[in-house]
Amino acid sequence: MRFRFTQMPIDALAARQELLDPGAGGFVAFEGWVRDHNEGRAVHRLEYEAFQALALKEGDRIVEEALQRFPVKHALCIHRVGSLDLTQMAVWVGVSAEHRGEAFDACRYIIDEVKHRVPIWKKEHYRDGDSGWVNCERCAAAPRHAHAQAHAHAHEHPHGGERSPELGADHGASHDHDAA
């Protein structure tokens, strides 16, 4: 399985071992970490939840797409669920390839698609005691807000569609949470 969940802290070194290949000359990894602020609010903890039955399928499809689109050797994505503290790793993506260019591209593709397509949700717990589901609360409360339109658009993104990774990256920038 090229996409999986864990309730335990992600072991990046062990994951990296799975991608070793004598034909690979490069390896790229992306780690998403829990940051202490988002959209102007002080965050002290995150909670991740997934609809695992579908998330595993969709995640696996994304990694498979990356392997089809880019000439890379191996790719893997591990996502954390449960409660995470500041600086902990929420997601790990690793790609090994003959050359670095494809490894960067495939890694970028996977994380961008995972953020937009896989049914995973995160709840921010703020320093002031408040909390909220990212991408859900504000648009629901004020659907005419500019953010709501951005979210609505994000949601119309076709599953497995032929969108370029660049577009995904641009789009995700407005409400990215991780420190990337």
Add this chain to the structure above:
Amino acid sequence: MTPPPAPVHGLVLAGGASSRMQRDKALLQYEGRSQLDRAFDLLGRHVPKVFVSVRASQAAEPTRARRPMIVDSVEGGGPIVGIRSALATDPGAAWLVLACDLPFLSDSVLEQLLAERDPGSFATAYSSAHDGLPEPLCAIWEPAAAAELTAFQRGGGQCPRKFMRSSRIRLLEPRDRRALDNVNTPEEYRDAASALDAPGARAGAGPKRLKVQYFALLREQAGRSEETLDSSAATPADLYLELRTRHGFTLPRELLKVAVNGEFADWTHPLVAGDSVVFIPPVAGG
């Protein structure tokens, strides 16, 4: 030149004794209709002429008598007599024969049978999903089988399945393993009827039992992570409307996606009883 294949007529075998059922199997009701009527109408959608095969003693029974009948040439001979009587009635025709105890048959079963028919064989039939043997009572019998069946019966044969096993027939694999399940006992009837009569066993309106799972904001607003409910919603869009009111969901449907039975689905996907639905709020992985 090979002659064109014989035209196909339909035959519903309704001459059985129904001894194990202890009730006339042809009159058992599914989805509010007798199995005789269901089989007759099913055949009528695929072949131009359909007849009901009866024993002489049953010819006055009203459900049978409403239909064109072919009366068995001899009394008490079992299904093989019904098939032979049909072949004798129109020697130039092939017969798509259906037993009256196959409530799960569907249009696609007959379509496949007709599409993959081998007119040069004695019959085209499915192999049983249970034992791999031919199913003679959901099959196309060709005109050439008439003489063979007569000889087979003269030699003491009564079982059409046994005839098929030793004859040149085309055997097909059923795509739906359950489609040829037959119903012989009161217990089997009860199970089949409840499966077919389950509210919303067919897609569309009407109350049906659905399972809904909730995640993230929807889970919190619904105050539960799943529920089983009876709903008349024909599609996930209708269902969300209903549940949004019930649970006070703040998210408009336009921001959600939906999954049915563990895979992304359209909002217009027809819901059937037993479906498991998940509404997917805006995602935020990574």
